[in-house]
Amino acid sequence: MTEETVIDEDWDDTPTAMWLRAIFTLLAGAFLLWAQWHASIDVGSQWARWVWLAVVANFLLPLGIVWLFFAQGLRRVDYLKNQALNAWNYGWNFRDWKTHFKWSIGMFLVMLPFVVWQSRDPNSRAAYANYIANFRDPLGHINPLAMLKFFALVVVYMACWEWFHRGFLLFGIAQATGAIPAILLQAILFGAAHLGKPQPEMIGAFFGGAILGTIAWRQKSFATAFYTHTLVHIAWLVLLLF
Secondary structure, eight states: OOTTOOOOTTOOOOHHHHHHHHHHHHHHHHHHHHHHHTSSOOTTTOHHHHHHHHIIIIIIHHHHIIIIISOOOTTOOSOOTTOTTOGGGTTOOOTTHHHHHHHHHHHHHHHHHHHHHHHTOHHHHHHTHHHHHTTBOTTSOBOHHHHHHHHHHHHHHHHHHHHIIIIIIHHHHHHHHOHHHHHHHHHHHHHHTTTTSOHHHHHHHHHHHHHHHHHHHHHTOSHHHHHHHHHHHHHHHHHHHO
């Protein structure tokens, strides 16, 4: 056993227990996304409030479910006999950061043409008009302080968002279903979370979520998804501003 192994004779790894955890993960994730969707927050003009809502709904509450409700600590690595692919680790693996960073750069470059094309679409620019207004002063000039604040908040937001989809949902559901259903289900919820956005973005979110979910599963880490999504979101803002 590795030094990270944790032995717990009371741990229930029966198929029934794993299916119950997977179903609860799916239902809890869907409910949290529904609650965010109905929150009285305008993402465009209240970006900071939206980020802190994500901290609660996409990070703290799911983490509480894993630790307190499921009693699954993040250091449970390799002792569950029926889960050979480390599904219980929930993607908290940043040790191979060089590989994650290289993958994220590659993914970002693959996605960049789509981001550029979408940023030139009049409907997309109109949909994000209020959002972009946060970064300009009354004369229309770019506000550097607002940009710095945005860069800090987007890191926090994407860490919460990616762990929720490519960590909590992906690995939580996969405990019972295996990789492919879990990847598809988290991608469907990720696409649904973009309802109300321009249609190409919503469709792209599903396929992007499936690809990032596949990478997260293979790497047993949501790090690449986190880095990629952060780079894409920052590039999206810059392209809309100029």
